[in-house]
Amino acid sequence: xxxxxxxxxxxxxxxxxxxxxxxxxxxxxxxxxxxxxxxxxxxxxxxxxxxxxxxxxxxxxxxxxxxxxxxxxxxxxxxxxxxxxxxxxxxxxxxxxxxxxxxxxxxxxxxxxxxxxxxxxxxxxxxxxxxxxxxxxxxxxxxxxxxxxxxxxxxxxxxxxxxxxxxxxxxxxxxxxxxxxxxxxxxxxxxxxxxxxxxxxxxxxxxxxxxxxxxxxxxxxxxxxxxxxxxxxxxxxxxxxxxxxxxxxxxxxxxxxxxxxxxxxxxxxxxxxxxxxxxxxxxxxxxxxxxxxxxxxxxxxxxxxxxxxxxxxxxxxxxxxxxxxxxxxxxxxxxxxxxxxxxxxxxxxxxxxxxxxxxxxxxxxxxxxxxxxxxxxxxxxx
Amino acid sequence: xxxxxxxxxxxxxxxxxxxxxxxxxxxxxxxxxxxxxxxxxxxxxxxxxxxxxxxxxxxxxxxxxxxxxxxxxxxxxxxxxxxxxxxxxxxxxxxxxxxxxxxxxxxxxxxxxxxxxxxxxxxxxxxxxxxxxxxxxxxxxxxxxxxxxxxxxxxxxxxxxxxxxxxxxxxxxxxxxxxxxxxxxxxxxxxxxxxxxxxxxxxxxxxxxxxxxxxxxxxxxxxxxxxxxxxxxxxxxxxxxxxxxxxxxxxxxxxxxxxxxxxxxxxxxxxxxxxxxxxxxxxxxxxxxxxxxxxxxxxxxxxxxxxxxxxxxxxxxxxxxxxxxxxxxxxxxxxxxxxxxxxxxxxxxxxxxxxxxxxxxxxxxxxxxxxxxxxxxxxxxxxxxxxxxxxxxxxxxxxxxxxxxxxxxxxxxxxxxxxxxxxxxxxxxxxxxxxxxxxxxxxxxxxxxxxxxxxxxxxxxxxxxxxxxxxxxxxxxxxxxxxxxxxxxxxxxxxxxxxxxxxxxxxxxxxxxxxxxx
Numbered sequence: 001x002x003x004x005x006x007x008x009x010x011x012x013x014x015x016x017x018x019x020x021x022x023x024x025x026x027x028x029x030x031x032x033x034x035x036x037x038x039x040x041x042x043x044x045x046x047x048x049x050x051x052x053x054x055x056x057x058x059x060x061x062x063x064x065x066x067x068x069x070x071x072x073x074x075x076x077x078x079x080x081x082x083x084x085x086x087x088x089x090x091x092x093x094x095x096x097x098x099x100x101x102x103x104x105x106x107x108x109x110x111x112x113x114x115x116x117x118x119x120x121x122x123x124x125x126x127x128x129x130x131x132x133x134x135x136x137x138x139x140x141x142x143x144x145x146x147x148x149x150x151x152x153x154x155x156x157x158x159x160x161x162x163x164x165x166x167x168x169x170x171x172x173x174x175x176x177x178x179x180x181x182x183x184x185x186x187x188x189x190x191x192x193x194x195x196x197x198x199x200x201x202x203x204x205x206x207x208x209x210x211x212x213x214x215x216x217x218x219x220x221x222x223x224x225x226x227x228x229x230x231x232x233x234x235x236x237x238x239x240x241x242x243x244x245x246x247x248x249x250x251x252x253x254x255x256x257x258x259x260x261x262x263x264x265x266x267x268x269x270x271x272x273x274x275x276x277x278x279x280x281x282x283x284x285x286x287x288x289x290x291x292x293x294x295x296x297x298x299x300x301x302x303x304x305x306x307x308x309x310x311x312x313x314x315x316x317x318x319x320x321x322x323x324x325x326x327x328x329x330x331x332x333x334x335x336x337x338x339x340x341x342x343x344x345x346x347x348x349x350x351x352x353x354x355x356x357x358x359x360x361x362x363x364x365x366x367x368x369x370x371x372x373x374x375x376x377x378x379x380x381x382x
Numbered sequence: 383x384x385x386x387x388x389x390x391x392x393x394x395x396x397x398x399x400x401x402x403x404x405x406x407x408x409x410x411x412x413x414x415x416x417x418x419x420x421x422x423x424x425x426x427x428x429x430x431x432x433x434x435x436x437x438x439x440x441x442x443x444x445x446x447x448x449x450x451x452x453x454x455x456x457x458x459x460x461x462x463x464x465x466x467x468x469x470x471x472x473x474x475x476x477x478x479x480x481x482x483x484x485x486x487x488x489x490x491x492x493x494x495x496x497x498x499x500x501x502x503x504x505x506x507x508x509x510x511x512x513x514x515x516x517x518x519x520x521x522x523x524x525x526x527x528x529x530x531x532x533x534x535x536x537x538x539x540x541x542x543x544x545x546x547x548x549x550x551x552x553x554x555x556x557x558x559x560x561x562x563x564x565x566x567x568x569x570x571x572x573x574x575x576x577x578x579x580x581x582x583x584x585x586x587x588x589x590x591x592x593x594x595x596x597x598x599x600x601x602x603x604x605x606x607x608x609x610x611x612x613x614x615x616x617x618x619x620x621x622x623x624x625x626x627x628x629x630x631x632x633x634x635x636x637x638x639x640x641x642x643x644x645x646x647x648x649x650x651x652x653x654x655x656x657x658x659x660x661x662x663x664x665x666x667x668x669x670x671x672x673x674x675x676x677x678x679x680x681x682x683x684x685x686x687x688x689x690x691x692x693x694x695x696x697x698x699x700x701x702x703x704x705x706x707x708x709x710x711x712x713x714x715x716x717x718x719x720x721x722x723x724x725x726x727x728x729x730x731x732x733x734x735x736x737x738x739x740x741x742x743x744x745x746x747x748x749x750x751x752x753x754x755x756x757x758x759x760x761x762x763x764x765x766x767x768x769x770x771x772x773x774x775x776x777x778x779x780x781x782x783x784x785x786x787x788x789x790x791x792x793x794x795x796x797x798x799x800x801x802x803x804x805x806x807x808x809x810x811x812x813x814x815x816x817x818x819x820x821x822x823x824x825x826x827x828x829x830x831x832x833x834x835x836x837x838x839x840x841x842x843x844x845x846x847x848x849x850x851x852x853x854x855x856x857x858x859x860x861x862x863x864x865x866x867x868x869x870x871x872x873x874x875x876x877x878x879x880x881x882x883x884x885x886x887x888x889x890x891x892x893x894x895x896x897x898x899x900x
Contacts, residue, residue: 121427123610126418189633189661190492190606198523219661221500221531222524229523229547243531274636305492309424309610314637332491335579336619337612360491360521 112137122338123309128347132158156374162343163370167352171327171367172298173204173265179295180212180258181265184251184288186323187303188315189272192331192357194223196303197269198230199357199365205234209264214254215240216247216287217271227269233362237261247271247283248290255294266295275318288323301354303329306339316345325349330368331357342373409441416460424641426614429467429648436463461675467644468671473628473653478599481569482514484560486596488589488624489604490616491577494632496525498604498658499574500532501666506570507538514568516559517542518552518592521576529574536663539568552576552588557595573598580619589624601626602655605642607634613642614649621650628655631669635659643674699724713810715771715803719763722756758791762799765789774800 112133119129136158140151173181183200187193194217201211213231215238217223224240231238239254251268258266270287273280291297302325304312319325333339333356342353353368413434420430440459477483485502487495499515506513515533517540519525526546533540541559544550556573563571575592578585593601603626605613620626629646634657643654657669699720706717763771765788770777777785777800786793 117427120421121611123424123612126421188608188636190494192492195522220497220528221535222528225527226522226524274633276635276637305606305608307490307606307609307612307616309608309613309641310422311424311608311636312610315608332579335490335612336581336615337610341610 119340122340123312123344124338124340125310125313125344128162128343132162135161159343159374160370162347163374164346164352165370167346167370169327169352169354169368171301171354173209175264176296178259178262180255180263181298182255182258182291182295183265183267183299183301184270184291184297184323185267185301185303185329186270186284186319186325187272188274191272191303191305191308193217193272193303194226194230194269195360196301196329196331196355196357196365197227197267198233199362200301200355201230201236201267202234202362203365204265204267205236210261211236212254212258212261212263212266213238214251214258214266214268216250216254216268218243218245218247218250219271223269223271230362237263248287251287252290252294255291259294275315281318281322284319285322299327299354300325301327301329302351303331304341304345306330306333306337306341307335308341310341310344312341313344313348316349316351320349320351325351327352327354329353329355329357329365333357334359334364406442409438412441413438420641420644424608424610424613424645426611426641426645426649428614429645432648433463433467433644464644464675465672467648468674469647469653473655474668475655476599476627482560482563482571483569483600484571484573484596484598486556486573486575486593486598486601487604487630488575488601488620488626489577490579490606490609491522493577493604493606493609494658495519495577495604496528496532496574497661498602498630498632498656498666499529499572500536500538501658501663502572502656503533503538504536504663505666506572507536511570512568513538513570513572514559514563514566515540516556516571516573517544517546518555518559518573519576520544520546520550520552520555521548523547525574525576532663539566553591553595556592560596571596580616580623586619586623593624600628602628602630603646603650603652604630604632605646607631607640607642608636609642613645617646617650621652626650626652628653630654630656630658632658635665640674713807715763715766715774716768718803718806719760719771722760726756758789758795759799761789762786762791762796774803 115136116129116133119132120126124132136154139154139158143150143154171183173183175181185193185197185200197213201213204211211234213227213236215224215227217227218241221243224238224243228238228240230236237257239250239257241250241253247270251270254268255266268287268291270284271280273284275281288297288300300323302316302319304316308315316325316328328342328345328351330339330342330353339356346352356366356368356373358364358366416437417430417434420433421427425433437459440463475483475485487499487502489495496519503513503515515529515538517526517529519529524547526542526544530540530542541555541562543558544552544555552575559571559573563569573592573596575589576585578589580586601624603617603620605617609616617629629643629650629652631640631643631654634640646652647654654669654671657667659665659667703717703721706713762785765785766777766781770781770785777796782793782796782800786796789796
C-alpha cells in the first residue's frame, strides 16, 4: 500500500510540479538567480534582507600582498623536511613501481597499462591517469629515452604539469586596514576541519599575528570545545555559542569581535556537511553572506581528506558552487593514501591546494608545494 | 563529467540492449566499461580486476549462448557478482554468552567512530539492551566530551574516567570499563577508540593492546563510504593490526557510491554489518547488501524509500488518501498539497527521485530541480481559497490574478499549475481505473512488466509515454518538457522495462510483494 501510494504521490507531484520547474527555468532564461531572493519558506531570515545595502564596500585594492609561507610558525624549515619525510614514507611505493616499470627494456602496452593502474591506485582518477600516461608515452617515444633518470625527470615533469606549478598558493591571512582577514573553513564530515583550524591558528600565531577563532560548528557534539582546546593552546580567543544556534550568527559575532579587537585574522570553523544536503549547503551560503556584511572573506578553505576517492571531486564542485572555494587543504596525507585526488580537483576546478595536513601533531600543517610533493611521491633516492 | 557507477553501467547495458547477440568484442567492451565504472566509483583496483575477470568468465560461458537476450544475462551476472562480493546475507551482532558483550570500534581519523558509538548505543537500547559507552579516545581534543554529549542524547551512560586530550591510558580505561559494566549491570559495552592510521605502528599496537585487555566480541572497523583506493591498504592494515569482525560503512547519505564497500568486503572477507546514513542518532541501519547492489545497478533503492516513507508519512492520512484514490473520487488541490508536504518531509526531492528506479539517466535533470520551487507551488495553492482548492475549475481569470498576487508569482505560473493539475487529475483517474481493487496494488504493474519483459516490450511500455506526451504537447509542447514527467512514470508502471536494466524488475518487485504480505 505504501509503495503504491508513494509512487502515485510522487508521480502526481512530478507531473504537476515537473512542468512547473521546467517552465520556470525557461522563463528565467536559464539565468539562475544567485540566491533566489524571492525567498520561499526555505529562504533566509530578516538579517539577510539588508544584504544588498551593505556590499563589501572596499574594493580589493588593499588586498594583502601574497604571503609566501609566512604562516609557518618558527620551525619554518622543519615543515618541509617533515613533509618530505612523511610523504616518502608512505608513498614511495608509487614512485618506485612506476620507475621500475619505466626503466624496463621493453615498454609494451601492458607496461603502460600497469603504469596507468598505478596512478589510478593513487586516486588520480581514470581520466587524468590516462592523460598522464598518454603524454608520457608520446614523450618517451619522441625522445627515445630509456635511462631511468631521464624517464624519471619526464615523469616528474608530467606529474608537475598535472598538479600545476604556477598556481597562487599563498594564504591571504594579513589584515587589510582595520579589517581582519577572514578565513572560512568548510568541508564534509570528518575531514579534519576543526583540527585544520586549530593548526592554522597556531601557524598564524607563530608568525606573530593575532587570531580569533569562530566556532560556527554548532551541530556536532563538543565541536566548539574541541576548537576551544586548540584556541587555548595558542592563546587565541574563541567566539562560541550554545549548541544548535544559527552558525551564521556565530560567524557574525566572531567577525564583529574580530574587528572590535583589531585582530589580524579571523578563522571560522563550520560544521561538516555532506555536499548532497541542500539545506545544509544553503546554511553554509548564508554563513558566508552574513560574514560579508562586515568584512570580506579572504579565503574559503575546503578541507579534503587524502583518503577520499573520486567523490572528492564532486564535493569540491558543490562546495565551490556554494561558497566559492579559494583553496584546498589536503589532510591526513601522512597515511597510506596518496592524495591523487589533488590532481583531479585542480584539473577540474582550478582551485589550488594550499595546505597539507600531515599528522595529528599541532604543527603538522604545511603549505603545499608541488615540487616537494612530486619529489616525495617519486622518492628522492631512486 | 562525473558519472556514478549506476549511470555508467546503465550506459553499458543500453548499448548492449540494442544487440541481438553477445560477441567476444561485446564482452570486452562491457568489461572495459564496467572496469572504468567501478574505478570511478572508488572500488579498489585489485577488486575491480577480480570482479571484471569473473564477469568476463561468466559472460563467455554457456549461460549467455543459451540465453534469449544476452544483455539480460550480463546484467544478471553483474548483479549476482555484486551481491556476491557485497556479502550475500546480512550478518547480525554476536552477543557474548555471558554479558557484557564488548564491541570495539576502530578506524581512521574522521571516519565517524564517535558518532557511530552514539548511534550504536541508541540502537542497542532500542533492541532492549543496556549499553555502556566507553571513552577510550583520549587523543583527539574533546572526543570525550563529544561522546558524553552523544551519550546524553541517546540516554546512555558514558564511562569516562579520564579527561582525554592526550591525558590518560586508553588501555586502562578499556580494562576498567568492563568491570564497571559488570558492576553496573550493562550488557553491552561500546568502546570508542581514537582514530589511527594503518601505518602508525605505535597506535596500532595500542589498539591491539586494548583488544587484548578487553577481548571484544565484535571489533567493528568503521570506514567512510567516500574513501578511495586507499580502502584496501587501510583495511588490510587494520586486519593485520587489530583484526576486525565486521565493517560499518558511514556517510552513506552522500553521493559516493560506496565502492569502498565492495573493496573492503572483497579484500578482508569481513561482512559489512551496519550502514550509517546521516548525522542524527537515528540515521543508522543494518546493512543490506542486496539493496546496495540494487543501488549500484540503478535499480533504485525502493526499499529504503519505502522505509523512509513509512517513518515520515502519517498513517491516517495515507489511509484516507488511498481509500479516496481507490474510490475514484476526484483528486483535489488540497490532496495534492497534503501529498507534497508529506513528500517534502522525506527529504530533498532530488534524493527521492534518485532512489526511484531508472532515474540514473535522468540525473542531470534531477539536479536542476530545486526544492524551493516546490515551496512556491505550495505557496500558490495556499493562496487559494478552500473552495478553489476543492474545485479548481472555478478558478477564473480574476481569481488567478488574485492568487498570483497573493503568492508573489506571475499569472502564467498560476495558469501552468492549474492546467498541469487538470492533466494530473485526468491521469489519476485513468490509473485508478486500471488498478482495480486496492490491496492488490502490484497486480497490474506486474502483469505489464511480465508482458514487457518478453519480446520487445516496447509497444507496451510506450503506451504510457505517448499518452503523456500528447498531454504535454497540449501544453506549449516544448521538446524539453518530457524531461521530468517522462522520467517519472517508470516508477509507477508503464515505462519501467525501458528504463530498468532488463531482467531486474522481477526480483525487485517480488521482494516488494513479499514485504507487503508480512
